[in-house]
Amino acid sequence: MTGGPRRARLYVSRFDPWSVTKAAFILSLAIGIIIVIAVTAVWFMLDRTGVIESLSGTVTDVVGSTSGLDLVTSLGFTQVIGATLIFVSVEIVLISALAGLFAILYNLTVSITGGVEVVLSEDD
Numbered sequence: 001m002t003g004g005p006r007r008a009r010l011y012v013s014r015f016d017p018w019s020v021t022k023a024a025f026i027l028s029l030a031i032g033i034i035i036v037i038a039v040t041a042v043w044f045m046l047d048r049t050g051v052i053e054s055l056s057g058t059v060t061d062v063v064g065s066t067s068g069l070d071l072v073t074s075l076g077f078t079q080v081i082g083a084t085l086i087f088v089s090v091e092i093v094l095i096s097a098l099a100g101l102f103a104i105l106y107n108l109t110v111s112i113t114g115g116v117e118v119v120l121s122e123d124d
Helices: 017-049 051-063 077-113
Strands: 007-012 116-121
Touching: 017 051, 017 077
Parallel strands: none
Antiparallel strands: 007 116
């Protein structure tokens, strides 16, 4: 046998846009679930420690009670989770669509750039 592992240089010449879109959808869905869990945990922590009520009192002192601005109502759990779910929905759609678009753009530019070089080797 010769010394050293065998190596092969390969070029990624094409990505299937549908495969990339599906993988990006699953990954962005996982990120979205993590975001919802993190926002929920932070909201409960802020609510239990009284930060939201304190902030609302400070804003009322600065702006005045006649302004009609009530942060306790505005930063309620349902409002915060609703906004988070809207943000996560937009994030999932954008990441999935952009990943598919970038796969298409990569396939179009491979003829110019030659693709991405990957070096594969065997372990001994």
